[in-house]
Amino acid sequence: xxxxxxxxxxxxxxxxxxxAAVTADPAKAQTTWSANVHWTGxxxxxxxxxxxxxxxxxxxxxxxxxxxxxxxxxxxxxxxxNCLAVGYAANASVAGIExxxxxxxxxxxxxxxxxxxxxxxxxxxxDIRVEVSLVSDAPAEQIAALHEQVAATSPVGKSLTAAxxxxxxxx
Amino acid sequence: xxxxxxxxxxxxxxxxxxxAAVTADPAKAQTTWSANVHWTGxxxxxxxxxxxxxxxxxxxxxxxxxxxxxxxxxxxxxxxxNCLAVGYAANASVAGIExxxxxxxxxxxxxxxxxxxxxxxxxxxxDIRVEVSLVSDAPAEQIAALHEQVAATSPVGKSLTAAxxxxxxxx
Numbered sequence: 001x002x003x004x005x006x007x008x009x010x011x012x013x014x015x016x017x018x019x020a021a022v023t024a025d026p027a028k029a030q031t032t033w034s035a036n037v038h039w040t041g042x043x044x045x046x047x048x049x050x051x052x053x054x055x056x057x058x059x060x061x062x063x064x065x066x067x068x069x070x071x072x073x074x075x076x077x078x079x080x081x082n083c084l085a086v087g088y089a090a091n092a093s094v095a096g097i098e099x100x101x102x103x104x105x106x107x108x109x110x111x112x113x114x115x116x117x118x119x120x121x122x123x124x125x126x127d128i129r130v131e132v133s134l135v136s137d138a139p140a141e142q143i144a145a146l147h148e149q150v151a152a153t154s155p156v157g158k159s160l161t162a163a164x165x166x167x168x169x170x171x
Numbered sequence: 172x173x174x175x176x177x178x179x180x181x182x183x184x185x186x187x188x189x190x191a192a193v194t195a196d197p198a199k200a201q202t203t204w205s206a207n208v209h210w211t212g213x214x215x216x217x218x219x220x221x222x223x224x225x226x227x228x229x230x231x232x233x234x235x236x237x238x239x240x241x242x243x244x245x246x247x248x249x250x251x252x253n254c255l256a257v258g259y260a261a262n263a264s265v266a267g268i269e270x271x272x273x274x275x276x277x278x279x280x281x282x283x284x285x286x287x288x289x290x291x292x293x294x295x296x297x298d299i300r301v302e303v304s305l306v307s308d309a310p311a312e313q314i315a316a317l318h319e320q321v322a323a324t325s326p327v328g329k330s331l332t333a334a335x336x337x338x339x340x341x342x
Contacts, residue, residue, distance in 0.1 A: 009213035014235035019287045029283040033244050037252030039273035042180035045256035047249030049241035055226065057253035064185035064261070070220035072254035072327050073204050078218030079250055081208030082228035083243035084339070085216035090235070091288075102210035105342075112200040115324050116190045117262075123323075124330030130339040143341075151339045152294075153286050156243050159295030163334045168255070168301040168322045170314075171276075 010093035042066060063112075073125070077106040080128070083156035088134065091149050097142055101135035128160065181264035213237060234283075244296070248277040251299070254327035259305065262320050268313055272306035299331065 005013055022029035036048045043065040046054035057072055059065025070078065081104040092099050107129045114123035136143060151157065176184055193200035207219045214236040217225035228243055230236025241249065252275045263270050278300045285294035307314060322328065 011213070011235045014232075015287075018234060018283070019289050022284055022287060023289045026284065029287075031281050031283055033242075033248060033279050033281065035241075035245055035248035035252055035277045037249070037256055037275040037277070039256045039260065039270065039275075041260075042182070043257045043260055045253050045273075047252050049245040049249060052241050055241065055246065055249045055253070057250075057256070059257060061185075063189060064182045065257075070206075070223050070226065071204075072250045072257060073330075074206055074220040075226065075246065075250035075253060076327050076330060077204060077206035078208070078220060078226045079228075079243045079246035080337070081206055081218050082216050082226070082246060085208055085210045085228070086214045086230060086236075086243060087286075089210065089212075089214055094288075099210065102216075104208040104210075106206045106208070108204050110202050110204065110326055112189070112202055113193055113197065114329075115258075115326050116186075116193060116200075117265075117320070117324065118190050118194045122329060122333060123326045124328070124333055125326070125335050128335065128337045130337065131342045132339060133342050147339070147341050149288070153288065155281055155286050155294045155296070156247050157295070157337055157339070158285075158293060159244075159247060159331060160335050161337050162293060162295055164296050164299065164331050166251070166299045166301065166328055166332050168303060168318070168328070170318050171302045171304050 007093040007096065008089050008099050010089050012093055015090060015094065044068065073108070073110060077108055077128070080130070080154075080156045080160065081106050083154050084130065084132070084150060087150035087154050088146065092136070092146055095142060095146060097136055097138040097146060099134065099136055101133070103133045105131040105133070178264040178267065179260050179270050181260050183264055186261060186265065215239065244279070244281060248279055248299070251301070251327045251331065252277050254325050255301065255303070255321060258321035258325050259317065262317055263307070266313060266317060268307055268309040268317060270305065270307055272304070274304045276302040276304075
């Protein structure tokens with residue numbers, strides 16, 4: 001293999017090895033991810049993922065919270081931006097594109113009335129807008145292909161643009 | 172008003188005031204939320220929300236990451252669980268239900284092949300399962316109505332179960 005073993009600090013051997021492994025054995029591609037959330041009073045809670053420090057959550061004062069942490073809809077934008085960042089790093093590295101800087105701005109609109117129960121309607125985001133600022137010396141057509149590939153394959157992005165089943169069960 | 176001013180540590184006056192304000196002036200219900208993500212190398216990035224400490228992101232070693240933080244699809248489950256926790260706290264308090272304990276377990280399935288580019292298909296979650304463990308002395312029918320209301324009005328939950336527009340623009 002003539003590919004450099006690292007570009008954008010990405011471990012290309014690991015990524016290539018994973019792609020080869022799931023191609024050879026599709027069962028290895030079937031992953032399950034988990035989180036455990038514990039309510040700590042008022043609008044505060046903590047989400048525990050594996051051994052990591054919990055992701056704390058609260059609401060702004062204007063929504064009746066203690067304003068001690070990002071709220072869940074902000075966390076959703078954060079997850080989307082972080083997902084796109086991985087997508088850029090992975091796909092750029094495989095394509096031989098060096099990323100010098102990458103910043104992603106995310107904005108989304110919510111009508112609070114359905115959540116507050118004062119009006120029926122869609123309580124979620126009505127629209128999410130993402131602005132990607134990517135600094136690279138790669139040719140424009142390579143960059144354009146990169147943007148397209150990342151947008152088309154983002155796990156968080158596609159969990160939002162597709163309607164996915166969420167079952168909520170009391171236990 | 173005879174309602175208690177606080178239940179489950181929730182500021183009922185603030186929540187009631189907000190509901191009244193957006194009913195009187197729907198423009199006040201139109202909110203925009205934001206995050207800024209900065210790539211820090213390899214599969215690591217940081218999402219900044221307002222003045223809070225950044226939400227750090229990385230991938231597990233098996234996916235070529237440094238395993239220093241929850242990954243974006245885990246953050247998505249965390250956001251969903253935290254959103255449901257707010258929903259339970261708010262709706263229970265308005266309904267006069269005391270919550271003694273609330274824990275939420277979230278699991279979701281992803282086929283990695285579309286993200287890795289080895290197969291076309293849906294790169295996002297194919298299914299998300301939520302188990303809610305709620306301890307309360309309230310009557311069963313009140314609890315059942317609470318579960319129904321929270322599931323129907325969760326901003327993050329409904330951003331997943333509905334297909335929402337996400338526009339990604341290079342700037």
